[in-house]
Amino acid sequence: MNHDFSNKTIIVTGAASGMGRAATLKLREYGATVYAADRNHSALQKTCEQSGAEPCVIDISKSDECNALVEKVKAEQGKLDGLANFAGVLKRTGLLDCTDEEFDFVMDINVKGCFYLCREAARQMRPQGFGSIVNVSSIWSEIAAAGVFGYCVSKGAVSQITRSAALDLAGTGVRINEVRPGETNTAMLASERGYEMSQAEIDAKLTEIADSIPEKRLAEPYEIADAAIFLLSDQSSYMQGASITVDGGYTIC
Numbered sequence: 001m002n003h004d005f006s007n008k009t010i011i012v013t014g015a016a017s018g019m020g021r022a023a024t025l026k027l028r029e030y031g032a033t034v035y036a037a038d039r040n041h042s043a044l045q046k047t048c049e050q051s052g053a054e055p056c057v058i059d060i061s062k063s064d065e066c067n068a069l070v071e072k073v074k075a076e077q078g079k080l081d082g083l084a085n086f087a088g089v090l091k092r093t094g095l096l097d098c099t100d101e102e103f104d105f106v107m108d109i110n111v112k113g114c115f116y117l118c119r120e121a122a123r124q125m126r127p128q129g130f131g132s133i134v135n136v137s138s139i140w141s142e143i144a145a146a147g148v149f150g151y152c153v154s155k156g157a158v159s160q161i162t163r164s165a166a167l168d169l170a171g172t173g174v175r176i177n178e179v180r181p182g183e184t185n186t187a188m189l190a191s192e193r194g195y196e197m198s199q200a201e202i203d204a205k206l207t208e209i210a211d212s213i214p215e216k217r218l219a220e221p222y223e224i225a226d227a228a229i230f231l232l233s234d235q236s237s238y239m240q241g242a243s244i245t246v247d248g249g250y251t252i253c
Contacts, residue, residue, distance in 0.1 A: 003233050006031030009077040010232060011069065013060060013087035013117065015053065016043035018186035019136065020086030023225035025051050030229070035073050038087070060087055060113030070120040082232040083121040084134045085114050085158075090151040090188060103150045110154035114161055122165065122174055129173040134231045135162045136224070137178045139247050159243065166241025175240050177231045182247025183209050185218040214249030 010027055014020030015036035024036045028051040036053040037060070038044040048055040056072075058065040073080050089109045091102040118133055125131030140148065141155035162178040169176055183189060189209070190202050197205075210218050227244045230236055245251060 003030045003229060003235075005233070008081040008232075009033045009035070009073060009079060010082040010084060011035045011037060011056075011073060011080065011117070011121070012053075012084045013037045013113070014136075015047055015086070016040040017047075018086070018188060019181065019184065019221045019224045019228075020084070021047050022221035023084055023086060023228055024048075024053050026222065026225050026229060027232075028052055032081075033077060035069070037069060060117060061108035063112075063116040066113065066116035067120045070117065070124055074124045079128055080121060080124050080131060082132045082134070083117060084136070084228050084232060085117055086136045086228070087113060088136065088154075088188070090148055090191070092147055093149060094147045095149045098149045103153075106150035106154050107157075110151070111157045111161070114158050118161060118165055118176065122169060122176075125174045126169070126172050131174045132232045132236070133165075133174070133176040134228045135159075135176070135178040136228065137162070137180045137243070139180050139182050139245060139251050141180060143251055162243070163241050170240055175231075175236070177236070177239050177242045177244070179224060179227045179231065180243050180245040180247070181219060181224045182245070182250045183213060183218050184224055185220055189218070212250070213247070214253065217248065219246060219248060 010032050012020055012024045015024045016038035024034050027034050034053040035056050036048055037056040037058050039059050041057050044055050056069055058069055135158050137158040138155040140152045141159040144152045165176045224246055227246050
């Protein structure tokens with residue numbers, strides 16, 4: 001699909017790595033002005049040096065920093081066409097072992113950060129009469145998984161943010177939709193599996209995960225980015241509150 005974003009300004013969070021990085025690179029290829037946001041300064045710089053995106057180091061768990069980012073983009077560009085919320089974290093603990101600190105950490109980034117950015121982006125987009133917000137949830141927002149309690153809860157909340165906000169924004173020209181990735185070949189998928197695991201053991205675990213998917217492979221970050229870019233584009237103009245699942249058939253089993 002040939003997208004033209006040459007007249008569009010997009011904020012991408014989680015741009016330093018994984019899906020957010022892939023989306024940043026692709027949007028720049030399509031001509032978009034991209035404000036790439038992440039808290040990892042050094043990794044973000046590499047993304048921006050490669051793509052020409054504008055680096056924005058922020059902590060999305062802070063509402064004032066989220067507001068300042070959106071206001072900066074609107075002030076510098078005169079408009080905000082899109083927001084893609086890729087930033088996310090997880091802790092591999094189940095209900096019985098999940099600490100208050102772990103739960104708060106995951107909810108602060110995955111839920112509060114998403115909420116703060118959606119709210120401020122919508123406030124800026126509504127007066128201009130257009131804009132597209134894309135949240136990146138997860139297949140675990142619906143079917144759940146053992147051992148990642150906070151993550152599943154947080155992604156369920158992201159899906160509800162998307163649906164509820166869609167009803168609030170319907171008819172304003174501002175759209176909000178979500179992508180639900182399955183198991184994707186990113187650093188997050190391999191993370192939090194215990195420092196005692198060797199690289200060979202991690203590789204074996206990822207192979208095991210891939211074998212559980214009907215397509216028999218993990219998604220690549222650009223495949224998730226492609227779905228998000230479609231939702232950011234004018235080609236999805238009649239989509240509101242929708243979810244696109246990109247999981248290699250996992251959730252139909």
